Amino acid sequence: MKRSLLASAIFLAGTTTAAQALASSCADLASLELDGLDIGNTEAQPAQTLPPDPMSAMTGSSPRPVEVGTHCLVEGKIDDREGVNGHYGIRFQMRLPDQWNGRFLFQGGGGMDGFIAPAIGSIPSTGSTATPALSRGYAVVSMDGGHNGQGAEFAKDQQARLDLAYAAIGKVADTAKALIRARYEKAPEHSFFMGCSNGGREAMMAAQRFPTEFDGIVAGNPGFHLSRASLTQARDVQTLMSVAPEGGLSRALTQSDLDVVSSEILAQCDTKDGLEDGIVAAQCDFNPEALRGKITDNKLDALLTVMAGPQGKHGEALYSDWPWDPGINSAGWRAWKLGSEQRPAMNLSIGPASLTKLFMTPPQENMPEQPDFNALASNVSSVGGYFDADEVFLSTFAQRGGKLVIFQGLADPVFSANDIARWYTEASAITPDTARLFMVPGMTHCGGGNASFENFDPLTLLENWKETGEAPQMMPASAPSMPDREMPLCAYPTYAEYQGGDMNNASSFACVER
Known part of the structure; x- marks a missing residue:
C-alpha cells in the first residue's frame, strides 16, 4: 500500500540514514511511493540562464531571461483520472534550489490555466525587473490548474471545475511542501503565493480557502470576481x-x-x-x-x-x-x-x-x-x-500573521479597480493591517499602459512586512517608458502627491489621504 507524500516524507525524515540519502540526491525523489502522485521527471539542473517565460502574456510575469543557480527539477501529476470527456490530473513543475533560503513560493497561473509556466517565481508585472523568487533561493512550484490545454472544454468535467476554482491549490501545496521536507529535511519557514490575473484570483483564494497553508500572498490585478x-x-x-x-x-x-x-x-x-x-x-x-x-x-x-x-x-x-x-x-x-x-x-x-x-x-x-x-x-x-475569491472574512489568515499585498492597474480593462477597492475596504474593516492595496496609475492588465509605473517589487515588500511587522505605506516604482523617473505607489486610499523638487525622485512625493 502506498503512503501519502506527506506521510512518506515524515517517515523518511524520522529515519536518519534514509533521510540523508533522500536529501543527498535530486533523483532519489523519483523513488518515493506516493498516493495520487506520479513523478515523471527528477533532474539535477546546473546553474544556467532560463529563457523568458513563454506564457508571460497569460501570467503577467516579466518576459526576461532568468539567471538561476543549481537546483532540482521535479515534474509530475496529481490525481491522474479519466474524466467525463477526457483524461485529467493536476500537472506541476517544482524547482528546489541547492542554496535554499528556507522559503516556498506557489506561482499562480493565468487565463483558464491549462499550461505549466516555468516555476521561477518572476514578479507578475510585465515591466518588473525585480529578481525572481527562484534566483532568491525560494523553492518554487507552478501548475496547470487540473487540465491540459487552454480551451474551455474541461469545464464539462465537475472535478476539473473544482480543481481550477480552488482544489488544485491545496493539493499542489501539500505535494510541494512534502517534497520540500523530503529534499531539505524540514518544512519551509514561510509559504507564499504570488500571481496576476487568474493567478491573482488563485492568490486571493489561497488566503481565503487555505488560511493555514500560506502566510504571505501577492495578488496582482486579481480576477477575484471572475464570474x-x-x-x-x-x-x-x-x-x-x-x-x-x-x-x-x-x-x-x-x-x-x-x-x-x-x-x-x-x-x-x-x-x-x-x-x-x-x-x-x-x-x-x-x-x-x-x-x-x-x-x-x-x-x-x-x-x-x-x-x-x-x-x-x-x-x-x-x-x-x-x-x-x-x-x-x-x-x-x-x-x-x-x-x-x-x-x-x-x-x-x-x-x-x-x-x-x-x-x-x-x-x-x-x-x-x-x-x-x-x-x-x-x-x-x-x-x-x-x-470567485470574494470572501472578506480572513480571521484565521490574519490570526496566524498572514499578510496580503495586492496591486491593481487603474486602466485595467478586464477587472475593475473600483471592484477590488470595494473588496479591500470591506475586508480591511474586519481584519485591519492584514492587507495592503496599491493602485498603479496608467497600468492595464498585469503591466502595460501609458507612463505606467509597473516596475516594482511586491515580493520584497511582503518579505519586509513579514520580517518587521510594519505594514508598508508605499511601494517604490518606476516606469519602463521613463527609466530615469521614480514615484511611490501609495497604500490605498492614499495617493502620491508631488511636494516639490526633482519630479524624477521618489522623495519628492508624499502619500496623502484622498
Whole structure:
C-alpha cells in the first residue's frame, strides 16, 4: 500500500540514514511511493540562464531571461483520472534550489490555466525587473490548474471545475511542501503565493480557502470576481458592437477617439496630484459629458455604458463601474475591449467560452442570440459561489500573521479597480493591517499602459512586512517608458502627491489621504 507524500516524507525524515540519502540526491525523489502522485521527471539542473517565460502574456510575469543557480527539477501529476470527456490530473513543475533560503513560493497561473509556466517565481508585472523568487533561493512550484490545454472544454468535467476554482491549490501545496521536507529535511519557514490575473484570483483564494497553508500572498490585478467579469465582457461586446461600423468591433472606437478621451481625462485630472506629468495618481471626479461634441454622441453613450458597468433590468449593478484613467488609449486596453483588424478583442476570443462553458450550468456551446443579462447573472452565481475569491472574512489568515499585498492597474480593462477597492475596504474593516492595496496609475492588465509605473517589487515588500511587522505605506516604482523617473505607489486610499523638487525622485512625493 502506498503512503501519502506527506506521510512518506515524515517517515523518511524520522529515519536518519534514509533521510540523508533522500536529501543527498535530486533523483532519489523519483523513488518515493506516493498516493495520487506520479513523478515523471527528477533532474539535477546546473546553474544556467532560463529563457523568458513563454506564457508571460497569460501570467503577467516579466518576459526576461532568468539567471538561476543549481537546483532540482521535479515534474509530475496529481490525481491522474479519466474524466467525463477526457483524461485529467493536476500537472506541476517544482524547482528546489541547492542554496535554499528556507522559503516556498506557489506561482499562480493565468487565463483558464491549462499550461505549466516555468516555476521561477518572476514578479507578475510585465515591466518588473525585480529578481525572481527562484534566483532568491525560494523553492518554487507552478501548475496547470487540473487540465491540459487552454480551451474551455474541461469545464464539462465537475472535478476539473473544482480543481481550477480552488482544489488544485491545496493539493499542489501539500505535494510541494512534502517534497520540500523530503529534499531539505524540514518544512519551509514561510509559504507564499504570488500571481496576476487568474493567478491573482488563485492568490486571493489561497488566503481565503487555505488560511493555514500560506502566510504571505501577492495578488496582482486579481480576477477575484471572475464570474461577473466574464458576464461584463459579453455585455461590453454587445454595447460596443452597437456602434461599430462595418469592419467589426475593433472600429467601434478609433484610436483617435480614445486619444481624445485620454486627453480630456488629463485635462480634468492630471494636476490633482500636484504635478502635470501625464499621470493621474489622485482620485478625480471626471465629468465625461465634457467629451460630448468631441466624439460622436452614439460612441460616447456606448463608452458611458461600458464604464458604468453592466446593470440589470431595475438598474442593479451586475458587476462594477470603472475608473477613468488616461491609459484608456493604450494598446492593452484596446486589446481586451476592442481588438484590432489583425487580432480580435480578447473579450471575443476568450470571454464567450469562459462565460458559456465555465460559468454557466450546465455548460453551453454558444451565447444566446438575445441574452438576458439578469438571467445570466443568476446562472453564473452557482459556479461563482465557489470560483470567485470574494470572501472578506480572513480571521484565521490574519490570526496566524498572514499578510496580503495586492496591486491593481487603474486602466485595467478586464477587472475593475473600483471592484477590488470595494473588496479591500470591506475586508480591511474586519481584519485591519492584514492587507495592503496599491493602485498603479496608467497600468492595464498585469503591466502595460501609458507612463505606467509597473516596475516594482511586491515580493520584497511582503518579505519586509513579514520580517518587521510594519505594514508598508508605499511601494517604490518606476516606469519602463521613463527609466530615469521614480514615484511611490501609495497604500490605498492614499495617493502620491508631488511636494516639490526633482519630479524624477521618489522623495519628492508624499502619500496623502484622498
